[in-house]
Amino acid sequence: MNVNTPHYKNHGLSYEIRLANEQDAIELSHVRWQIDGETDYLDREQGEDYLDEVGFKELIRHDKVTINHLFLVAEVDGQIVGFSRCEGSHLKRLSHRVTFGVCVLKSYWGYEIGKNLLGESIRWAKRQQLKKMTLQVLEKNEKALKLYENKGFVVEGVLKDDKLLPDGHYYNTILMSKFL
Template identity: 55%
Template structure:
C-alpha cells in the first residue's frame, strides 16, 4: 500500500516519511546492516539474514501491491535514515492484523523518527480496517516499550530467555499488541 508523503520538523531536524519505492532498495539493504550493528535491540547481528537490493525490491513490490502491507522510509536530505514495515497475513484467520517493525540509524535517535513512522503506520492501519497491530520488543528497550504504550499497545506476553546477546546473557522478548475495535 502507498501513503501520502508527510513532512516533519523535530528539534530543528526536517525529514520526510513516505512509502518505500524500488529505487530505495540498495540503500535499505545497507541501512539494515548498519542498524543491526549499532544496537542489540534488533533481532539480528550485523550481516545476519542479509537482504540485498534485489531482495528489497521484491519486498517493496509486494508491499506496494498488498492492501495488508505497508513499507515506509524516513528520509533526511535525500538519505534514508530509518524504515518501518507492517506485514499482514493472507490467511483468513489472521487477516485482521499486521506485525509492525521499525529501525532508525542511531545518529538520528531523538528526533521522533521512530515515533512518526509508528504514528503513520497506525493511521494507515486504522484507515484500512486493520483491527490489530502486533510487535516484539527487547525487554530492556524501555524507551520503545513506553512509546508503544502511549499509542495504546499492551503487553500480551513475554518470551523468556528468548535471545542471547554478545554478553552471553539471555534476554526476554516482550510481545505487544494494539487492538482497534
Template identity: 50%
Template sequence: MNPSVYTKRDVNYIIRAAEPEDAKELSEVRWKIDGETENLDRVQGEAHLNEHRFRQLIMDDSEKACNLFLVAEADGKIAGFSRCEGSSLQRLAHQAEFGVGVLQIENRGHAGRNFIFHDQDGNAFDVWSELSPSYRGI
C-alpha cells in the same frame, strides 16, 4: 500514500512509502542498523537483504493491500524504515508482523527519542522505554 513532511530543529523529515529505487540505500541502512543495536532479531550479516531482495520486497509489498513498507528520510537520506506484513487469510486478518529500524541519531534533533504507538483503546506504548535513559513513564 502521500508523504508526510516534518521539520524539527532545522532538520527536514519525510515519511513516505518505500519505492524500488530505495533498495540499495535500504540494504546499506539495514546493514548499519544491525551493527548498531543488540535489540533486533539478528546480528550484522545474518539474513542480509541485498539491493535485489529489497527491490523485490518493496514491489511485492506495494501489490498487497495488507502490507505496508515506509521509509523515513532525514535531510534527503534514509534514516529508518518500518514494515508491516499482514495476512491475506481471513482468519488471520487481525494479525500482522511489524518491524522498525532507525539509525542511531547523531546530532539530528533526537528524531527517535520518543517513539510512541497508541492502540485502538488509546493506550500509549513507548517502544524505546527500556532503552532510553531519559524515559519518563507514560
C-alpha cells in the same frame, strides 16, 4: 495504497516519511546492514540474514500490491535514515492484523522518527480497517516500551530468555498489541 508524505521537524532536524519504492532498494540494504551493527535491540547481528538490493526490490514490489502490507521510509535530505514495515497474513483468519517493525540509524535516535513511523503506520492500519497491530520488543529497550505503551499498545505475553545478546545474558521478548 494511499499514504500521505508528511514532513516533520524535531530538534532542528527536518525529515519526511513516505512509501518505499524500488529505487530505495540498494540504500535500504546498506541502511539495514548499518543498523544491525548499531544496536542489540533487533533480532539480527550485522551481516546475518543479509538482504541485498534484489531482495529489497522484491519485498517492496510485494508490499505495494498486498493490501495488508506497508513499507515506509524516513528520509533526511534525500537520505534514508530509517524504515518500518507492517506485514499482514494472506490467511483469512489472520488477515485482520499486522505485525509492525521499525529501525532507525543510531545517529538519528531522539528525533521521534520511530514514533512518527509508528504513528503513520497506525493511521494506515485504521484506514485499512485492520483490527490489531502486534510487535515484539526486547525487555531492555525501555524507550521503545514506553513509546508503545503511550501509543496504546498493551503487553500480551513474554517470551522468557528469548534472545542471547553479546553481553552473554538472555533477555525476554515482550509481545505487545494495539487494538484499532
